[in-house]
Structures are given as structure tokens and as C-alpha cells.
Amino acid sequence: MLGIIGGSGFYSAGYAENLRYLEMVTEYSDVVVPIELIETDKPFAFLARHGKDHHIPPHEINFRANIDALREAGVTEIVAINAVGGIAEGAGPGAIIIPDQLIDYTWGRQSTFCGQSKRFVKHVDFSFPFDRALSDRLISAVNAINEQSPAARPVMTAGVYGVTQGPRLETAAEIQKMRRDGCDIVGMTAMPEAVLAREAGINYGLIALSVNWAAGILPSEVTMEEIEVVLADGNQFLRRVLSIIIDD
Ligand code: HPA
Secondary structure, three states: OEEEEEOOOOOOOOOOOOEEEEEEOOOOOOOOEEEEEEOOOOOEEEEEOOOOOOOOOHHHOOHHHHHHHHHHOOOOEEEEEEEEEEOOOOOOOOOEEOOOEEEEOOOOOOOOOOEHHHOEOOOOOOOOOOOHHHHHHHHHHHHHHHHHOOOOOOEEOOOEEEEOOOOOOOOHHHHHHHHHHOOOEEEOOOOOHHHHHHHOOOEEEEEEEEEEEOOOOOOOOOOHHHHHHHHHHHHHHHHHHHHHHHHO
């Protein structure tokens, strides 16, 4: 079954019917993980990464509980939605990016299911963090929506996602360093989400919406007001992309 993880501004699958709320109990948290289960002929699960009212900041997301809850609900492939900042030329506000690589700059997050308490060690291959087939489906869906739209959105069909710790945005110098490292976009939540999915045997693909130029790309500062505007509009586009993926 498909699982969708919604990011900023994306807190529900938006279904009023055929909807069941699950409250998943996992060994990784004391609180339940709420999941929407949409029970149509193409069933899928939806989880809001930041909670329904965006009360969980990136560094406090319980990624292990989220992935374990989705796995337990029967999810075998995940499409993750992320709002990001653009670093590369084609990744300005409003652009859609389906990254094919990532660099992890996060620290102190619980980033594996394996460990002493579990009494197992598992070294997963992570050469290619995003599932190719799922990424290709996302690219086709984006192209299909773009073809129907009067003004097509810029799309990057590959790119490197640099994952920072947050919740603060980066300094201009940090973004310059990330650019030298080869990052095309910057966000705070792809890790350890992607690697935990890999450990859990769940295929993971990611679609990102650029909501701002990353720090220092423009001389001005990044404002939350401009981010909100791009986010609202972009999430409508992403919902159309997702409806194709769900019906695939
Ligand atoms: N940096 C990190 N995460 C982000 C940004 C950014 O500029 N924009 C949206 N998420």
C-alpha cells in the first residue's frame, strides 16, 4: 500500500469519505501516531510529519515512530512531500524537484532501527536513497499536470537534497558551503526519514516544492510571508500530482 507523508502546509489527505483514523502505537514513542487511512479501491495511508496543526518542529519529529507506524499499517512504498529552499539555478520558489541524492547534515536524531536494545546490526546500502521507479512515477505525474496547466512550473528531475538540522534557516555561508558540496536544495526533514524507510524495507520517493531561495542566494533576507504564499499555491499543485500517483 502507498503511504504519503505530508510536510509543511500539507496536514491531511483531504478526504471526507472512506476515511478511517488510525492511532498507531509503536515502541518508539509514548504518544500514538495518527494516520489517515483512505479506503477507496486504491487505498492509501497519510501521515502529517509535523502533526495536524504543525506543532512538531523538524528536530523533534519522531521519525522512527512515524515509519514504524506506517509499516505496521501496511505501507510498502512512501511518497514524501517536502518544502525546501532552492540553491541551484532551476530551484527557485515555485519549482518542483524530484531529488536523486541527499547529503545529511543533521545531528543527534534517532536515525536507525538497529541498536543494542534490538540486538541486531544492519548495514543497509544507501548509495541511491530514493527509489528510482517511484521517482520516475512522480516525474511523469508532474509532467502530466504541467501539460494541462497554462503556466508550467519549472521542474528538476534530479538533484541533491542537503538536509539540515533546523529549526532555524541556514546562514549565507552555510549555503555557500552546501553549494560547493553539490547541494541543489535544502530542507530539514528528508533524514533520517529516508534511511529509516530503507531499513524498514519500504521504497521511498520524494517530491519537493521550493518555497524560497536559500539564504544568501538573494541579497535580501528570507521572509516567512513569501514562503506561505508559495506554499499554499504549490501544495495545490502537489495534490494534483498525488491524485495521479494514488490512481496509478
Ligand atoms: N532551508 C531549510 N529548510 C527549508 C528552507 C530553507 O531555506 N525552506 C523551506 N525549508
